[in-house]
Amino acid sequence: MKYLRVNKSDYNFLHRLLMRHSWMKTFGGWLSLSRPSFHTVGILPFILGTVLAYKIAGSFSASIFALGACAIILIMLSTYHAGEYFDYREDEISHHYYRSKFAGGSGVIPGGKLPRAVAFWTSVISIVLAGILGIILQFYFQTGRFTLLLGGLGAFLGFFYSTKPIRLVERGLGEIFIGFCYGWLPVASAYYIQTETIHPIIHLISIPIALTIFNVILLNEFPDYYADKCVGKKNLLYRAGKKAGLMIYTACAFSASAAMLLSPLGGVPFKIIYFYLPVFIISMFIVATIFRQKHEERKMLEILCGLNIVVNLGTSLSFILAYL
Numbered sequence: 001m002k003y004l005r006v007n008k009s010d011y012n013f014l015h016r017l018l019m020r021h022s023w024m025k026t027f028g029g030w031l032s033l034s035r036p037s038f039h040t041v042g043i044l045p046f047i048l049g050t051v052l053a054y055k056i057a058g059s060f061s062a063s064i065f066a067l068g069a070c071a072i073i074l075i076m077l078s079t080y081h082a083g084e085y086f087d088y089r090e091d092e093i094s095h096h097y098y099r100s101k102f103a104g105g106s107g108v109i110p111g112g113k114l115p116r117a118v119a120f121w122t123s124v125i126s127i128v129l130a131g132i133l134g135i136i137l138q139f140y141f142q143t144g145r146f147t148l149l150l151g152g153l154g155a156f157l158g159f160f161y162s163t164k165p166i167r168l169v170e171r172g173l174g175e176i177f178i179g180f181c182y183g184w185l186p187v188a189s190a191y192y193i194q195t196e197t198i199h200p201i202i203h204l205i206s207i208p209i210a211l212t213i214f215n216v217i218l219l220n221e222f223p224d225y226y227a228d229k230c231v232g233k234k235n236l237l238y239r240a241g242k243k244a245g246l247m248i249y250t251a252c253a254f255s256a257s258a259a260m261l262l263s264p265l266g267g268v269p270f271k272i273i274y275f276y277l278p279v280f281i282i283s284m285f286i287v288a289t290i291f292r293q294k295h296e297e298r299k300m301l302e303i304l305c306g307l308n309i310v311v312n313l314g315t316s317l318s319f320i321l322a323y324l
Contacts, residue, residue, distance in 0.1 A: 068189070078158060083169075084108070093231070150188065174235060176214065212253075219249060221238075282311055289304060
């Protein structure tokens with residue numbers, strides 16, 4: 001029998017090829033784990049706060065904005081990766097019975113693309129790096145004495161949304177904290193680090209943003225309902241039940257739309273109505289579809305979850321365009 005002979009140059013080429021493939025696979029898995037498209041729900045409100053700081057107070061620093069945006073991204077990375085680690089069991093069940101782009105995590109850990117421990121340690125590293133950026137902002141750029149407090153509040157609530165033993169997601173309050181962290185907090189924080197103050201109009205503007213991101217989380221819990229029930233994950237939908245959950249969703253959708261349409265009475269430029277109208281139509285379409293019980297169809301629920309994110313992003317974008 002003759003043996004296949006491989007010269008040294010061929011061996012080195014194959015070794016490099018395998019290493020490159022392994023690195024690309026790892027990077028691809030990490031990118032999927034990080035779910036970059038879902039970072040927009042935090043970045044747009046932060047951009048809005050920066051726009052408000054420039055338009056209302058005439059204050060803007062590109063360096064402060066860039067560092068603040070990086071800190072926001074790192075906090076979201078920490079939140080998402082902690083969720084991937086601590087929600088492993090329900091995500092595994094969810095991906096087996098009901099695959100969804102908007103629920104059940106990224107599927108990277110259950111799919112074996114990355115070790116589970118990677119999610120935990122990248123979560124911890126991300127929150128530490130966010131803290132370092134917060135220190136630089138407060139003490140080097142002199143962005144105000146409440147900079148670390150605002151950032152730390154978001155980091156704490158985000159990290160412990162899924163992390164034990166606090167695990168806010170199981171206490172029936174996690175969705176409310178998400179509304180706060182993706183609604184008022186990024187708008188107020190962005191404005192504060194540019195101006196060292198928080199303008200009263202931010203409280204009004206953040207209401208519909210908070211309500212719509214609350215609804216994003218609530219509707220995304222529907223595809224995970226069976227998996228969450230199997231492991232006893234007592235989130236808001238688990239506690240309220242599907243029927244009451246839909247009523248809560250509808251009430252928040254109408255409240256968000258009312259807040260947007262009435263916002264010019266509080267000082268928001270009237271042209272926001274024109275920017276918001278397409279978003280309003282999409283929001284009412286989701287509500288009408290739910291009333292017709294069409295959300296029970298798997299494909300339709302997937303579409304509604306996607307449109308729901310569009311409503312949240314469109315709400316923040318409407319404010320940005322109105323002020324620009």
